[in-house]
Amino acid sequence: MTDVKKITTPLTDEVVADLHIGDKLFITGVIYTGRDAAHKRLIELVDKGEAFPFDIHGQIIYFVGPAPAKPGHPIGSAGPTTSYRMDAYSPRLIERGLKGMIGKGMRSQEVKDAMVKHKAVYLGATGGAGALISKSIKKAEIIAYEDLGPEAIRRLEVVDFPVVVINDIYGKDLYDEGVRQYARQ
């Protein structure tokens, strides 16, 4: 693998400004998991003016519902879920300081606009490579919504977690660029 940028969490505006579509990154630090049901609850907290179960400022949310951990493993298979289902919620989290999202699949224009406006990035993990990805997760701990099972919010400690930049703060989209480059008539 060539030209991998290493970044650590939490993310700053300076780090995010240096990320461009197609960049391969290794993330080290803490990231938080959240998918459909957890997002719904976070937005309910926003509506009620209540605090989040973690400080979202500068953080990355990974859209994942991991498989249960086998004994001796910190986590089971843990690849990304499809991101568009979080589109209804993501802009309001980005407004509140969320700097990165990890998932797979296309985002809405509203999410892309929010990323440009508030300087946040959307990162792709390889869908269907959950066994491989789980090797970069060293520790997993449920910090909220345990009743949601696989959808509970987990605090993950990751080392060299592999992602690709799909949407940067300059309004570019790797999916559009990829098709433009490889489509044939």
Place this chain on the structure above:
Amino acid sequence: MNGGKELTEMRELSAAEITKAVKDLFIDANINLGEDVLAALHRALEQEESPQGKEILNELIENARIAKEEGIAICQDTGLAVVFVELGQDCHVAGGDLSEAINEGVRQGYQEGYLRKSACHPFTRANTGDNTPAIIHLDIVPGDTIKIIAAPKGGGSENMSRVMMLTPSVGMEGVKDFIVQRVRESGANPCPPVIVGAGIGGTFEQTALIAKKALLRPIGSTNPDPELAAMEADLLTRINNLGIGPQGYGGRTTALAVHVNMIPCHIASLSLAVNIQCHAQRHKEVVI
């Protein structure tokens, strides 16, 4: 009396044996990627032009190796538990209810195999806790054996699937256009490279079922119907010309295969189902 013929003796099969088989099949399917998929990923790697696409294909091959070696799920989405059963009519299931025996196998398999439970209430989203109910498709066939196919189906690619009641005038070209358009609009969402299962004809529910069954055919096999074989080849070329590529990052490999099943339909209809399957195409079977 039986028209002078002797009645065939029924072979007895225990429900417990079916439970055990279903449990083992779901664990096996979710951990060990099929050889046909692996071979298709290797073939794609040789043909892929995009460096990023090659890297993804290598990751998927490596992922399959890790899953097998460590006995963990290929993908965290271990699916809803779809089960195809071909029950020989001379086979008698004893000691329990057939569908309960299958559901118990799912329950045990998802628990003991550390597989994710993904079944939930449509509105409250409360998880059923054990990945039941299984989705059971039962066919009664000649013979005294039972064939069970476990085909866990992930949600991301299922969400990109569609049933469409087309107008007969659109013909084969209209059907092909719809399929290609469906893959185009799905983009990166269903984890390409995908396998496309298409069902043409039948009633509304039947077209979806034959599309799903089309996914069970081994990748790389040729459709026995020459007309459908040609249609599959043309669709695969058109889909791989879309440029979506592995994970949607751009490339030559958007689909590993297109499989089409076709049956007669109503004179008023041209029914079509497109069942999109991610690259983690998982199905294992056993005959008891």
